[in-house]
Amino acid sequence: MSAFFAALGRRRTALIERSTAQRGEVAAAVGGVRRAAAEPLLLGAGVAVTLLTSSPKLRGWLVRGWAVYAFFRRLLNR
Numbered sequence: 412m413s414a415f416f417a418a419l420g421r422r423r424t425a426l427i428e429r430s431t432a433q434r435g436e437v438a439a440a441v442g443g444v445r446r447a448a449a450e451p452l453l454l455g456a457g458v459a460v461t462l463l464t465s466s467p468k469l470r471g472w473l474v475r476g477w478a479v480y481a482f483f484r485r486l487l488n489r
Contacts, residue, residue: 463470 463473
């Protein structure tokens with residue numbers, strides 16, 4: 412009977428170790444996905460800043476667009 416309980420203890424220990432390893436893998440994968448999701452946003456923001464600083468007309472349109480967006484957002488939140 413003690414061999415049975417010893418085998419159960421070994422299995423439990425192996426499951427705990429495997430679970431810990433899997434948690435680490437999941438955490439690493441989530442970190443990778445977050446970094447991968449942030450890279451296009453940063454690149455797009457850089458391009459937008461470059462375009463805005465190079466074109467006064469585009470800047471004016473951006474201000475108008477932002478005003479319209481803010482207006483509709485405020486209108487829909489009421």
